[in-house]
Amino acid sequence: MPSxxxxxxxxxxxxxxxxxxxxxADLFAVFSDPAVVRYWSAEPWTSVADAETTIGHALDCYRDQSEVRFGIELAETGVLIGTVGLHHVFPQNRRCEIGYALASQHWGKGYACEALGAALDYGFHELRLNRVEADIDPRNAASGAVLERMGFRKEGYMPERWFVHGEMADTINYGLLKSYWDARPSR
Structure with a gap:
């Protein structure tokens, strides 16, 4: 996995x-929504400059090939509705973390599972990853359900791991092995 x-x-x-x-503009619309970032370790974005900074970081990562970050676009309309990324890559160990966010008006429509499925399949089969990890706030039940639907397994609980939006927040750690991914029933 050199790149x-x-x-x-x-x-x-x-x-x-x-x-x-x-x-x-589309990315700003996603991350300026307090509902979207409720369980993220950042406040809602307040200007398009926040989106430009994030995109600049993504462009740097594309150039140095240090992570894979996708914009999630509706095929029918071309509107960007979120992101999914494989980051904190540890090539020697063939593992990384995954993060994702969708605009709140697109929640509950199966887009998160569809996007994660494509990103995970790419990670396991093209990048030859063996393990993908995620950590979420346990109050984010919808995100936990998405991860579990994708085959992730709960692996640990860390109390008061993050300071988010003025309060300490716990973390549930999830892991997905390539062997779990390959063994799942066809979808």
Whole structure:
């Protein structure tokens, strides 16, 4: 796994693709929503400059091939509705972390599972990862359900791991092995 090029992936309803500076307004709309960032370790964005900074970081990562970050776009409309990324990559150990966010008006429609499925399949089969990890706030039941639907298993609980939005927050750690991914029933 010497590099992590970010390809364009397609699903039935989504296109996962590299972010561009043209995505700033759509990305700002996602991360300026307090509901979306409720369980993230950052406050809601207050200007498009926040989106531009994040996109700049993604562009740096594309250049140095240090992580894979996708914009999630509705195939039918071309509107960017979120992100999914494989980051904190440890090549020697063939593992990384995954993070994702969707605009709140698109919750409950199966887009998160669809996007994660494409990103995970790419990670396991193209990047040859063996393990993908996620950590979430235990109060974020919807995110936990998405991870479990994708085959992730709860592996640990860490009380008061993060200071988020003025309060200490716990973490549930999840892990997904390639062997779990490959053994899941066809979907």
């Amino acid at each position: 992590y090029p970010t390809p364009i992936l397609t699903t039935n309803r989504l296109t996962l693709r590299p972010l561009t500076l043209d995505d700033a």
